[in-house]
Structure formats: C-alpha cells, structure tokens
Amino acid sequence: MAGSPITLTRPQARAIAVRAPLLTAARPAGLLPLVDHLGSLQIEHTAYVAPTAHVVAWSRLGRSYDPAELDDAVVSGDLxxxxxxxxxxxxxxxxxxEMANWPGDEPLREWQEDGAEWLAANDDCRLDILARLTDEGPTAASDFPDTTIVPWRSSGWTNDKNVNAVLAMMVRRGEVAVAGREGQAVLYDLAERVYPDDxxxxxxxxxxARAARFLSAMGIARSGGQQDPREPLVINEIGVPARIEGLRGIWRVDPTYLTDAPFLPRAALLSPLDRLVFDRKRTAELFDFDYKLEMYTPKDKRRWGYWAMPVLYGDELVGKLDAQTDRDAGRLRVHALHWDVDPSRAMMDAVQHEIDDLxxxxxxRRSDG
Structure with a gap:
C-alpha cells in the first residue's frame, strides 16, 4: 500500500502493538481463532512455569484455556x-x-551452497529415509541408521548430528514433516501425509500473503529485518507506511488497527518468547523495555530470573515476574516481581490478580518469597 507515511505517537504505536496480538481486554473466542490470528505458536518445552505455547494461549484466553485443546488440535491436524x-x-x-524454492533465492549465500552440497553428498541417506518412511510411516529420528558419507560439521550442538541435519534439510525442502511426538522424541513422516493437499x-x-499475516499479528513492524528467520524478512509493500515520533526510519502498520475503536487495557503476564517481546530491538524501541531471556546466563549474573515473564499493563511493559512452578510441591513459587516503573495501586492489584490466575x-497454590 503506497502513499506518504502517516505519523504516530509512541502511545499510539504501542496501542497497535498490543491490540494486534490480542492482549487487550477483548479476548479471542478460542484457541484455534487465536492461533489462526497469531499465525503460529512457538514450541519451547522448557516448563519452568509452563511450556511457552501454553503460556501464550493462557495469557490471551485466561484460566478457561485447557492445554489438552492444543494437543487435540495437533492430533486432529488443525495445527x-x-x-x-x-x-x-x-x-x-x-x-x-518456500520449501519448493530450497535452498533459496539466487544468488545463493555461502551457507546455502554448503548445505545443498552437503545434502547432495549424502543423497543415499536422504533416499534411505524416504524409503523407510514410505514403508513404515512415522519414525523417530533416532531410529534412522546413519548412512551419511560426509559428516555434518558445525561449531554448535548440531556437530556430528548427521541424521538430524539431513532431516532438518528435508523438512525445509518439503520432503518430510513432523508427524507427532512421543515424549520429547520427534516423529517424522512423508510431508504428503502430514500437510494438507492444498x-x-x-x-x-x-x-x-505471509507478510500480510505477519503484519496482522504484529500490528506494527519495521519494513525489514525481523529477528526471527522463520518470519517474513521483508514487508516493504504491506500495510501503511508510518513514522513514529522519536524513532528513526519507516515502519509498516496494518490499517485494520488505524481506527477510533477504544483501547481496552488489562494486565498480562507474557512468555519470554511471546510475539510482543520476541524481537528485542522492536520491544526496546516501542516500549523502552530492557529485557533478555536469562536462562543461558550464569545464575550470579541474572538480573531478573531464569524465565522472567514480561509484565504488560495497558500499553506499557512495566516489569518482570520471576516465578517457577514446583509440581512436586504443588506451588507456583513467586521469587520476585521486578518493577520497571513506580506502580500505582491499580497496577499492582491487576498484576497480582494475573499471578493468582496463573x-x-x-x-x-501460589507461594511468595
């Protein structure tokens, strides 16, 4: 959508950023409408409080949300x-x-060329996987024999994970897909058996279309350079161009949110991987909120906690909740509530209510201290 950029105040931009991912008092109708609007739920099995997909759903739907609904949606094929x-x-x-375009747009980057060459060198392993899935159906990664010729090399935890690397590329190529899980084990099957035949x-x-879906879920975003490689990296021609007072550059806004509809504020506790805060640069620019996930930070260097949950109040991010679920004791242990602002009584009451609801x-049972 072309045209001269509109101008938004910072509060106007924040209100759009909060309204779009359904974090106002106007709660979504249910789990599937929620995921359909957000576009996805990230899988992260760390259950310091609860797995992040469930926390994202609870933060929108409240205590009526049943985690079994998510499992049912996966089993039914809706997700x-x-x-x-x-x-x-x-x-x-x-x-x-995008899968059909693997390994990417020309000219390929060096890492894309290296990946394509590595998979080609191990084509016998790829064909072995396809043959086994054709005959046996869903199979765990650990059950595939390693028939690679050239080992996978990286500087990280994937080093020498040959079969996993082949499977990851086959997923990106659209040949295989995740068909389910048995505990933490991922089951793979032929993509044609998993994905709808649309x-x-x-x-x-x-x-x-993906850029439009992304902007609808975010409300407002930079024209390019999103920080999650699974999201559209460029949204230059989507939405309305905008400048935000006090910030440099051009943003894009979904015009759906450029209305006079009242903003209905509430308090919310967020997963550290929530859409609202996942792009830390965007979070800092729009909300002036200093935050990082500290689970990989040495304990003595953490400021807010292992899985500190950002605290939203209205159109502001006002603090971090350091809490942990102790299943054995049946407790939600609230270690600390770190305020970034001087909270009003109304703010404190609303946030405490959300902790009780969590x-x-x-x-x-909730246990403080």
Missing amino acids: VEFLMRLVPARDMALYRA PVPALEVART AAWLGV
Whole structure:
C-alpha cells in the first residue's frame, strides 16, 4: 500500500502493538481463532512455569484455556508443526511455496551452497529415509541408521548430528514433516501425509500473503529485518507506511488497527518468547523495555530470573515476574516481581490478580518469597 507515511505517537504505536496480538481486554473466542490470528505458536518445552505455547494461549484466553485443546488440535491436524512452531494447517501451502524454492533465492549465500552440497553428498541417506518412511510411516529420528558419507560439521550442538541435519534439510525442502511426538522424541513422516493437499501458490504470492499475516499479528513492524528467520524478512509493500515520533526510519502498520475503536487495557503476564517481546530491538524501541531471556546466563549474573515473564499493563511493559512452578510441591513459587516503573495501586492489584490466575490455571497454590 503506497502513499506518504502517516505519523504516530509512541502511545499510539504501542496501542497497535498490543491490540494486534490480542492482549487487550477483548479476548479471542478460542484457541484455534487465536492461533489462526497469531499465525503460529512457538514450541519451547522448557516448563519452568509452563511450556511457552501454553503460556501464550493462557495469557490471551485466561484460566478457561485447557492445554489438552492444543494437543487435540495437533492430533486432529488443525495445527501442524513446522520449524518448532505450530502453524494453522491452512497456511502450510504458503510455507510449501518456500520449501519448493530450497535452498533459496539466487544468488545463493555461502551457507546455502554448503548445505545443498552437503545434502547432495549424502543423497543415499536422504533416499534411505524416504524409503523407510514410505514403508513404515512415522519414525523417530533416532531410529534412522546413519548412512551419511560426509559428516555434518558445525561449531554448535548440531556437530556430528548427521541424521538430524539431513532431516532438518528435508523438512525445509518439503520432503518430510513432523508427524507427532512421543515424549520429547520427534516423529517424522512423508510431508504428503502430514500437510494438507492444498494448491501451492507462486512464491511471490505466498511471500506477500505471509507478510500480510505477519503484519496482522504484529500490528506494527519495521519494513525489514525481523529477528526471527522463520518470519517474513521483508514487508516493504504491506500495510501503511508510518513514522513514529522519536524513532528513526519507516515502519509498516496494518490499517485494520488505524481506527477510533477504544483501547481496552488489562494486565498480562507474557512468555519470554511471546510475539510482543520476541524481537528485542522492536520491544526496546516501542516500549523502552530492557529485557533478555536469562536462562543461558550464569545464575550470579541474572538480573531478573531464569524465565522472567514480561509484565504488560495497558500499553506499557512495566516489569518482570520471576516465578517457577514446583509440581512436586504443588506451588507456583513467586521469587520476585521486578518493577520497571513506580506502580500505582491499580497496577499492582491487576498484576497480582494475573499471578493468582496463573496459579489457578496451573492447578497449584501460589507461594511468595
């Protein structure tokens, strides 16, 4: 959508950023409408409080949300796992367009060329996986024999994880897909058995549609350079161009949120991986909120806690909650509530109510200190 940029105040921009991911008092109708709007739920099994997909759903739906609903949606095929996200099945055709373009747009980057060459060198392993899945159906990664010729090399935890690396590339190529899980073990199957058989649009059509879905879920975003590689990296032609007072550069806004509809504020406790805060640069710019996930930070260097949950109040991020679910003791242990602002009585009461609601939803008692 072309045109001269509109101008937004910082509070106006924040209100859009909060309204879009459904964090106002106008709660969504249910789990599937929620995920359909957000576009995906990230999978992260760390259960310091609860797995992040469940926390994201609870933060929107409240204690009426039953985690079994998410499991049922996966089993029924309404949601599909792709690159550690649960995606509405109807969107998979958009991702499949990108899969058909693997390893990427020309000219390829060095790492893309290296990956394609490595997979080609291990094509016998890829064919062995396809043959086994064809005959036996869903199979755990650990059950595939390692028939690679050239080992996978990296500087991280994937070093020498040969079969896992082959499977990861086959997922990105659209040959295999995650078909389910047994505990922490991922089961793979042929992609044609997992993904809906919907027509796959042309690549640019798919990219435009994904960018529009992304902006609808975010409300407002930078024109390019999103910090999650699974998201559209460029949204230059989507939405309305905007300048935000006090910030440099051009942003894009979904015009759906440029209305006079009243903003209905509430308090919310967020997963550290919530859409609202996942892009830390955007969070700092829009909300002036200093935050990082400290689970990988040495304990003596943490400021807010292992899995500190950002605290939203209205259109402001006002603090971090350091809490932990102790299942054995049946407790939600609230270690600290770190305020970034001088809280009013109304703010404190609303946040305390959310902590109580979190404990009730978890089915445990709250314990402070």
